[in-house]
Amino acid sequence: MDLDAFIRERLPLEPAPGVSEVRLHCAGPRSGLSRLAEADADFGSPYWARPWGGGLVLARHVLDKPQTVTGRRVLDLGAGSGLVAIAAALAGAADVMAVDVDPCAVAAARLNAQANGVAVRCLRTDLLEGEPPEVDLVLVGDLFYAPDLATRTEAFLRRCRAAGLMVLIGDPWRAPLPIKRLRVLARHAVTDYGDPSGASREAAVFELI
Numbered sequence: 176m177d178l179d180a181f182i183r184e185r186l187p188l189e190p191a192p193g194v195s196e197v198r199l200h201c202a203g204p205r206s207g208l209s210r211l212a213e214a215d216a217d218f219g220s221p222y223w224a225r226p227w228g229g230g231l232v233l234a235r236h237v238l239d240k241p242q243t244v245t246g247r248r249v250l251d252l253g254a255g256s257g258l259v260a261i262a263a264a265l266a267g268a269a270d271v272m273a274v275d276v277d278p279c280a281v282a283a284a285r286l287n288a289q290a291n292g293v294a295v296r297c298l299r300t301d302l303l304e305g306e307p308p309e310v311d312l313v314l315v316g317d318l319f320y321a322p323d324l325a326t327r328t329e330a331f332l333r334r335c336r337a338a339g340l341m342v343l344i345g346d347p348w349r350a351p352l353p354i355k356r357l358r359v360l361a362r363h364a365v366t367d368y369g370d371p372s373g374a375s376r377e378a379a380v381f382e383l384i
Contacts, residue, residue: 176210176211178211178278178279178282179282179286181210181211182200182282182283182286183200183286185202185206185207186200186201186202186203186206186224186283187200187201187203188200188201188290189201191226191231191234191258192226192231192365192366193231193235193363193364193365193366194226194231194234194235194238194258194262196238196262196265197234197258197261197262197265197287197291198287198290198291199226199256199257199258199287199290200224200256200283200286200287200290201224201225201226202221202224202225206224208221208224211279218279219277219279221279222255222277222280223255223256223275223277223279223280223283223284224256224283225256225368226256226258226368227255227316227317227367227368228317228345228346228347228365228366228367228368228376228378229315229316229317229318229319229344229345229346229347229349229378230255230256230258230259230316230317230345231258231316231345231363231365231366231367231378232316232345232346232347232361232362232363232365232378232379232380233259233262233314233315233316233343233344233345233380234258234259234261234262234316234345235262235363235365236343236345236360236361236363236380237259237262237263237266237314238262238265238266239361241266241267243266243312243343244263244266244267244268244312245266245267245268246267246268246269247268247269247310247311247312248268248269248270248272248309248310248311248312249263249268249270249271249272249310249311249312249313249314250272250274250302250308250310250312250313250314251263251271251272251273251274251295251314251315251316252274252302252313252314252315252318252328252331253274253275253276253315253316253317253318253328254273254274254275254280254281254284254297255275255280255283255284255316255317256280256283256284256287257273257283257284257285257287257288257295257297258287258316259273259314259316259345260272260273260284260288260295260297260314261287261288261291261293261295263314264288264291264293264294264295265291265293268312270296270310271293271294271295271296272295272296272297272298272308272310273288273295273296273297273298274297274298274299274300274302275297275299276299276300276301277299278299281297281298281299282297284297285297302331303327303328303330303331304327304331305331306334306338307331307334307335307338307340310340311340311341312340312341312342312343313332313335313340313341313342313343314343314345315328315332315342315343315344315345316344316345316346317345317346317347317349318344319344319346319349319351319352319353320349320351321351322351324351325351325352325353326351329353329356332344332383333383335383336383336384341382342382342383343360343380343381343382343383344357344380344381344382344383345378345379345380345381346378346379346381347365347367347376347377347378347379348377348378348379352381356383356384357381357382357383357384358381358382358384359379359380359381360379360380360381360382361379361380362377362378362379362380363377363378363379364376364377364378365377365378
């Protein structure tokens with residue numbers, strides 16, 4: 176299956192909820208994501224096909240306060256759809272890298288960046304066990320949804336802080352979030368796709384301290 180063609184044809188571009196400056200290829204009831212699962216035995220959860228609360232609040236913050244990223248080298252860690260990376264590029268970041276472990280997410284982020292007319296380097300790799308990359312700012316939307324992943328993510332981000340990088344996290348207060356090590360910068364109501372009810376809930380932007 177041609178993944179790019181599938182995303183373009185089956186996942187229409189829609190404004191991200193609360194972040195209308197960014198359009199994303201989003202799945203709907205008739206997108207047929209099961210076809211991707213049938214075509215690829217390694218197909219995982221299609222988290223990249225919908226914006227999540229942490230990404231939405233972080234993208235909103237970056238666009239509202241462009242000085243956060245302007246002129247900086249930015250990493251969007253666990254980029255998913257690429258929403259946060261695209262927001263950073265629109266806000267004037269000097270260089271933006273979107274990283275994810277899922278090939279479908281990388282493809283979606285690349286196509287979404289193209290649709291929004293911004294330059295984003297989209298890479299498939301796992302950075303969590305390595306050293307901090309050569310960037311100025313790490314943006315993390317919704318990587319604290321599972322305890323094991325949260326532990327690995329926090330360890331990597333603390334290495335980034337020790338190397339002098341700024342780290343901002345967007346999250347709707349999920350349980351594995353290391354609250355005691357974070358400072359709240361902003362709060363917004365978001366529609367979190369991770370909530371089966373689809374109800375609006377508060378999410379926040381945190382700085383790792």
